[in-house]
Structures are given as C-alpha cells and as structure tokens.
Amino acid sequence: MSFFLRSGAKKRRPSVLALALLGLFQSGLAWAVDPFVLKDIRVEGLQRTDPGTVFASLPFRIGDTYNDEKGAAALRALFATGLFKDVRISIEGDAVVVIIDERPIIANVNFVGLKEFDTEALSKSLKDVGIGEGKPFDRALADRAEQELKRQYLTRSLYGAEVTTTITPIERNRVNVSFNVTEGEPAKIAEIRILGTKVFSESTLLGLLEQTSSGWLTWYTKTDRYSRAKLNADLETIRSHYLNRGYLEVAVTSTQVTISPDKQSISIAITISEGQPYTVTGVKLEGDFLGREEDFKHLVFLKPGQAYQGEAVAATTRAFSDLFGTYGYAFARVDSRPEIDRATGQVVVTFVAEPQRRVYVRKVIISGNSRTRDEVIRREFRQFESAWYDGQKIKASRDRVERLGYFKDKEVNIDTQEVPGAQDQVDVILTVVERPTGAITVGAGYSSQTKLSFTGSIRQDNVFGSGNYLGIDIATARTGRQLQVSTVDPYFTVDGVSRALDVFYRTTKPINTLGEEYEYVTKGGSVRFGVPFSELDTVFFGIGYEQTDITTSRGLPQSYFDYVNRFGTRSDSIPLTIGWQRDSRDSVITPMKGRYQRANFELSTLGDVRFARLNLQHQEYFEITNKITLGINSELGWGEGLSGRPYPIFKNFYAGGLGSVRVFEAGTLGPVDPTGSYSGGNRRFNLNAELYLPVPGSGNDKSFRIFLFADAGNVWGEHEKLKLDSVRASAGIGLSWLSPMGPLRLSYGKPIRKERTDRIEKFQFQIGTAF
Numbered sequence: 001m002s003f004f005l006r007s008g009a010k011k012r013r014p015s016v017l018a019l020a021l022l023g024l025f026q027s028g029l030a031w032a033v034d035p036f037v038l039k040d041i042r043v044e045g046l047q048r049t050d051p052g053t054v055f056a057s058l059p060f061r062i063g064d065t066y067n068d069e070k071g072a073a074a075l076r077a078l079f080a081t082g083l084f085k086d087v088r089i090s091i092e093g094d095a096v097v098v099i100i101d102e103r104p105i106i107a108n109v110n111f112v113g114l115k116e117f118d119t120e121a122l123s124k125s126l127k128d129v130g131i132g133e134g135k136p137f138d139r140a141l142a143d144r145a146e147q148e149l150k151r152q153y154l155t156r157s158l159y160g161a162e163v164t165t166t167i168t169p170i171e172r173n174r175v176n177v178s179f180n181v182t183e184g185e186p187a188k189i190a191e192i193r194i195l196g197t198k199v200f201s202e203s204t205l206l207g208l209l210e211q212t213s214s215g216w217l218t219w220y221t222k223t224d225r226y227s228r229a230k231l232n233a234d235l236e237t238i239r240s241h242y243l244n245r246g247y248l249e250v251a252v253t254s255t256q257v258t259i260s261p262d263k264q265s266i267s268i269a270i271t272i273s274e275g276q277p278y279t280v281t282g283v284k285l286e287g288d289f290l291g292r293e294e295d296f297k298h299l300v301f302l303k304p305g306q307a308y309q310g311e312a313v314a315a316t317t318r319a320f321s322d323l324f325g326t327y328g329y330a331f332a333r334v335d336s337r338p339e340i341d342r343a344t345g346q347v348v349v350t351f352v353a354e355p356q357r358r359v360y361v362r363k364v365i366i367s368g369n370s371r372t373r374d375e376v377i378r379r380e381f382r383q384f385e386s387a388w389y390d391g392q393k394i395k396a397s398r399d400r401v402e403r404l405g406y407f408k409d410k411e412v413n414i415d416t417q418e419v420p421g422a423q424d425q426v427d428v429i430l431t432v433v434e435r436p437t438g439a440i441t442v443g444a445g446y447s448s449q450t451k452l453s454f455t456g457s458i459r460q461d462n463v464f465g466s467g468n469y470l471g472i473d474i475a476t477a478r479t480g481r482q483l484q485v486s487t488v489d490p491y492f493t494v495d496g497v498s499r500a501l502d503v504f505y506r507t508t509k510p511i512n513t514l515g516e517e518y519e520y521v522t523k524g525g526s527v528r529f530g531v532p533f534s535e536l537d538t539v540f541f542g543i544g545y546e547q548t549d550i551t552t553s554r555g556l557p558q559s560y561f562d563y564v565n566r567f568g569t570r571s572d573s574i575p576l577t578i579g580w581q582r583d584s585r586d587s588v589i590t591p592m593k594g595r596y597q598r599a600n601f602e603l604s605t606l607g608d609v610r611f612a613r614l615n616l617q618h619q620e621y622f623e624i625t626n627k628i629t630l631g632i633n634s635e636l637g638w639g640e641g642l643s644g645r646p647y648p649i650f651k652n653f654y655a656g657g658l659g660s661v662r663v664f665e666a667g668t669l670g671p672v673d674p675t676g677s678y679s680g681g682n683r684r685f686n687l688n689a690e691l692y693l694p695v696p697g698s699g700n701d702k703s704f705r706i707f708l709f710a711d712a713g714n715v716w717g718e719h720e721k722l723k724l725d726s727v728r729a730s731a732g733i734g735l736s737w738l739s740p741m742g743p744l745r746l747s748y749g750k751p752i753r754k755e756r757t758d759r760i761e762k763f764q765f766q767i768g769t770a771f
C-alpha cells in the first residue's frame with residue numbers, strides 16, 4: 001500500500017514519508033507530493049462496494065488543496081471501514097486516483113462435525129464479531145474465531161478437539177468459510193485425591209465435591225468433566241467444611257491437575273493443611289451501629305464456648321447488612337475480624353460496621369423476562385420506586401417473584417446499583433431466567449385387576465405472559481372419566497384479590513369386585529376469590545353449583561340404591577366454600593425447606609344436598625444436609641350430613657395411589673359395599689414421608705433425585721369406627737426427575753399393612769412435558 005508517481009504527472013520534489021506513516025501501511029516506501037488543487041477524484045477496483053462509501057471516507061473534495069497529510073488520512077479512513085484488503089492512492093496530474101482491492105464477502109459459514117455446541121447460537125456469536133454471511137472476510141478474525149472455538153472445547157473437557165478453518169473462494173469475489181471440527185471424546189476425571197487429611201476422611205471430603213470421578217451415571221450428570229471454575233468452587237467447599245468446624249487456618253497448599261498423554265483422562269490431587277481447631281471465647285461489635293447495638297446483638301449467630309463456624313460468621317454478617325438495609329443503608333459495610341490465640345486455640349471475633357449513607361430507590365429495573373410481562377413481576381414488588389431503600393422489602397420482593405414459579409430456581413437475583421452523580425440514590429435491578437410454565441402431563445398405573453389407567457392434563461401457569469393460569473384436566477380409567485377447565489387470575493383486583501373459575505364434567509365408576517358396572521355423573525362450576533391477608537397467607541371465598549345424576553344400571557351398590565330411593569337419581573347442591581392457604585416453601589418445584597398449609601371448608605345448605613366437608617393439609621420440608629431433604633405431608637378429610645340428611649355418597653373421599661397411599665390401587669381403600677363396590681367414605685387420613693437423596697454420581701443435582709417413601713392412611717364410612725389397626729401402610733423407593741420431556745415421577749413399593757380385599761399396584765408413574 002503506497003503512493004505512486006506515474007509518468008505524465010507534474011514533476012514535484014519527492015520526499016520520504018514520515019516514519020510514523022511508514023509504520024501504518026504495509027508497502028514501505030512512498031513518494032511525497034507538493035500540495036496542489038484537486039480537479040478530479042477517481043475510484044478504481046470497486047466490485048460491490050458503493051462508491052459513495054469511498055467518497056464519504058475521503059477527507060478532501062474537488063477544489064480542495066491536496067497534500068501528504070490528507071492522503072495519509074484518506075488511507076486511514078478507508079482501512080478503518082474494514083471493507084478493503086488493499087488501498088493505494090495514485091496522483092495523475094491534478095487528479096487523485098483511489099485504487100481499491102476489496103475484501104471478499106462471506107457467502108456462507110458452516111460447521112462440519114459440530115455436536116457439543118448449538119450451531120445456531122454459535123453462528124450468531126460469530127456474526128457479532130464479524131464472521132457471518134454478508135460480512136467482509138478478514139483472515140485475522142477467522143483465525144481468532146478458530147482459537148476461541150478451541151478454547152470453548154477445552155471448557156467442555158474435549159482436550160483432543162481439533163478445529164480447522166477452510167476458506168473456499170467462489171464467484172463474484174465471495175468466499176465460503178467452513179469450520180471443520182473433530183471433537184473426539186471428552187477427557188474424564190479418572191481420580192480425585194485429597195491429601196493431608198487427618199480430621200476428616202478422604203471419602204467424606206470427596207462426597208462434598210461437585211466434580212466426581214467417572215461413575216455409572218456421569219454420562220447424564222457430566223460431573224466427571226473437568227472444569228477449572230468448578231474445581232475452584234470445590235476447593236472453597238472443602239475450605240468451608242473445615243471453617244464450619246473450627247479450623248480457622250485451613251488452607252489448600254497445592255492443586256495438581258494431570259492429563260494423560262492421549263488426553264482422555266484427568267487426575268486431580270489436592271493437598272490441604274488443616275491447622276488446629278479454635279473455640280470462640282468472645283464476640284465484639286465495633287463501629288457505628290446507629291445506636292441500636294442491642295438489636296444487632298440479637299442477630300449474632302456465634303456463641304462463646306462453641307467451635308468457630310464460618311457459616312455462623314457469614315450469617316451474622318448478612319443479618320447485620322440486612323438490618324442496615326432495613327434502615328435504608330444499602331451500602332453498609334460489615335466485616336468480621338478474628339483475633340486468634342494459637343497457644344490456647346481460642347478466637348475472639350469482632351464485627352466492624354460502617355453504615356455509610358442512607359439512600360432511596362430511584363428505579364426498579366427488570367431484565368431477562370422475554371415472555372413474562374413487566375407488570376406481572378412488578379406487582380409482586382414490595383419495594384417501591386422513590387421510596388427509602390428497605391432491605392426486608394427487597395428480599396420479600398425477590399421471594400415473591402421466585403414463588404411465582406415462572407423462573408428457574410436460584411435464577412431470580414436482585415442487585416443494587418448506585419446512580420452516577422447521586423450519592424443518595426440507587427437502582428434496584430432484578431434479573432430472571434424464564435423457564436417453561438406450561439405442562440402436558442400423562443400418568444399411568446397398572447394392576448392385574450384394572451390393567452392400565454391413564455390421566456392427562458394441559459396446564460399453563462403463565463398464559464401469554466399475563467400471570468394467569470389456564471388448565472384442562474382429562475382423566476380416563478376404568479373407574480371413570482373427568483374433564484375440567486380451570487382459570488385463575490391472581491390479580492383480579494389491583495389489591496391482589498384473585499379469582500378462580502372452574503367448569504367440570506365427571507363420570508365416576510367406583511371399582512366393583514364382582515365385575516358389575518354403574519356410574520354417577522357430576523357436572524357444574526364454581527367461582528372462588530382469594531384475599532391476601534399477609535405476605536404468606538391467603539383466605540378464599542367461593543360459591544358453586546353441582547348437579548349429580550346416579551344411573552340405575554345393574555350392580556348399583558346398596559348405599560347408592562338407598563340414596564336413590566330417598567332422594568331420587570338427580571341431586572342439586574349450591575356449596576359455599578371458605579379456605580386458607582399459607583406457603584413458605586423455598587421453591588415450588590424442588591423445595592428443600594419450608595412449609596405449606598391449607599384448609600378448605602365446604603358448606604351446602606341449599607338445594608337437595610345438605611352437607612359440610614372439611615379438608616386439611618400440612619406439608620413441611622426439612623433440609624437435613626445440602627443434599628438430603630425430608631418431606632412430610634399429612635391430610636385430613638371429614639364430611640357430615642346436615643338437616644337430618646345423610647352425607648351424600650358422591651362427596652365421599654377416596655384413598656390409594658399417587659398422592660395418597662402408594663402401592664394400593666387408586667380409589668380402592670376404605671369400606672367395601674356388600675355388592676363388592678369400593679365406595680369411599682366420609683372420613684380420610686393419610687400421612688406421607690419422603691427422604692430425598694441425590695442419585696449417586698449426580699453431584700447435588702436437585703432435578704434428579706431418589707426418594708424413599710413411607711405412606712399410611714385409609715378412609716372410613718359414616719358408621720365405621722376410626723381404628724388404628726385399620727390403617728394401611730406401604731413403603732418403597734422412587735425416582736423424581738425433571739427430564740427434558742418434563743417432570744417424571746415413578747415409585748415401586750410393597751404393602752406393610754393390608755387387608756384381603758385390598759388391590760395392590762406396586763409400580764406407579766407419572767410423566768409430563770413442559771412447554
């Protein structure tokens with residue numbers, strides 16, 4: 001790239017360009033010209049670039065005085081466009097000729113042998129850096145893309161991956177860019193060793209790590225793929241384990257990662273220095289605590305006389321920061337300072353606080369919600385714009401948004417950002433990652449008596465991103481069919497009063513041991529309103545209409561026959577409902593701790609049917625370790641007839657199957673009519689316990705868990721006594737998996753307490769698909 005003095009040009013005194021100009025361009029020597037007035041500008045060599053692009057980049061026009069500086073500026077401007085491979089300026093008399101050598105245009109980018117990454121996403125990321133269809137081809141950018149792709153393969157433990165870039169010229173100065181990939185097999189962790197352990201066994205520490213050596217399930221979990229980031233997290237996990245047990249000076253002294261010559265296996269050796277344990281002898285507060293030292297002292301989790309606990313120190317620091325946030329000090333600094341005495345193994349922990357300044361919230365900014373409308377999220381916020389910053393309200397806002405169930409667990413995050421130029425203002429930024437909120441669920445069970453039974457439903461918790469619920473439940477089995485359409489508007493009023501509408505049609509054929517068939521049909525609808533009384537409590541009020549027709553086909557049970565003789569084949573009822581619900585679980589999908597409670601009372605004093613019906617449920621989750629959870633569920637149902645009328649048999653409770661007492665076939669527990677019919681009862685109780693365990697080799701993947709279960713319960717008729725020895729019980733093992741197809745839940749068990757008339761269904765499962 002240089003200037004040329006052609007024959008025919010006016011003779012001008014040549015000079016060597018400045019060394020700085022020589023360094024900018026590739027072709028070395030260039031001859032300078034004396035300034036002259038431009039009479040013409042021509043451009044040569046263009047094939048597809050618009051000439052206007054060239055002229056717009058030139059710092060001179062016809063009639064201007066041309067000199068060396070303007071020529072150098074023109075070259076810099078033209079090269080800066082990225083469109084040209086070579087640019088030269090030639091002087092012919094009083095004219096400037098710009099000679100262009102265009103870069104080829106990329107006609108197509110393709111990948112050969114790519115499996116590990118999504119082709120569409122990779123093409124988009126390459127286009128963002130200049131490698132894409134319609135872009136000027138730059139070999140340097142292609143080489144950088146090739147190196148970056150190789151680096152990405154290293155993060156997936158594919159150390160043997162090879163990437164070759166092929167450039168194929170085609171007509172009209174275009175090229176095809178092809179990345180040819182040979183991925184090979186990923187390198188797997190063959191062994192992890194932890195050296196220097198004396199207090200805890202090596203196996204105990206290995207059980208804490210997210211990365212594992214290869215096992216029978218690591219094909220799915222991929223925990224045997226090495227990642228430097230995950231290794232650093234595992235090292236911090238080991239350190240935290242020691243810190244929580246008094247080993248204040250624990251340190252990882254070395255970490256060695258060795259890869260085999262064939263790049264297929266990795267060995268990791270971690271050496272630690274445990275140090276000695278320390279006991280807390282005192283806790284002190286220093287700094288400015290706003291004159292509320294007593295309030296802060298109540299939040300100290302460390303107790304003198306106990307071993308030093310890193311988690312307790314971190315929890316105290318967080319609690320102090322949260323309390324400062326409640327008073328509006330969003331940027332309060334709280335640090336812990338341990339003063340250790342190695343001779344005695346004792347430590348005094350001092351918490352130092354600097355509240356800094358009080359601030360208020362300028363804006364609440366929401367990001368990541370491509371589907372869910374902003375208003376659906378904002379109405380869950382308890383921290384308002386232009387109000388003083390309140391840490392408790394911000395935490396409550398985050399928890400309420402997470403409990404919506406529209407976003408991935410642990411992917412609802414709130415950050416606070418200072419407003420530039422305003423020391424007393426902050427912006428609150430909520431970032432979410434959406435998950436599928438629709439589900440198509442199919443359930444099935446098998447027994448030797450009823451063979452296969454099926455249930456299905458289509459549900460959408462966030463219709464069109466509006467936050468409304470829409471569900472269609474369909475069930476078909478030998479015991480009956482059901483069609484129900486439900487919709488819920490959680491913010492029917494701006495105050496958060498919800499409205500639920502249900503329309504249903506059900507045919508029920510209670511199981512008959514004698515093979516006879518009969519059924520009753522129930523159709524109707526209801527409307528229910530939910531009034532929030534606190535952040536966690538909601539009270540429901542509703543009214544409905546139900547019409548039940550009992551067929552008189554052969555085999556009608558005696559209890560049904562008696563009811564028909566007294567009240568006829570058709571019964572109408574107008575039930576009023578009142579209920580209460582409280583939900584403090586940390587997650588709706590995979591809860592680890594928290595409590596769910598509900599009570600529902602149904603009363604019908606109008607119409608042909610007079611009854612009262614009560615349902616109670618209590619559910620609680622206990623986080624035993626960070627990997628093991630115990631879940632307890634109990635339910636109680638009670639119904640009574642009113643105004644001297646018997647309790648309507650078609651409002652009976654049933655038990656057995658998933659969601660009740662597993663191993664027993666659905667709807668087969670309780671009284672058996674003299675005709676052999678399982679007709680349920682007006683009282684029900686069931687108790688379920690599940691111990692969730694990580695699948696071996698899956699690390700701490702909460703979407704894929706084994707559970708051990710124990711169930712107990714039964715239903716009792718109106719004239720039966722509640723006896724402990726009539727309770728049925730079962731136990732077994734199950735698998736819960738949030739699979740790519742949707743939630744899968746299956747169980748296999750055996751009865752512990754049963755009666756001769758009971759029907760056993762050892763294997764039961766349910767699967768759905770999300771959308």
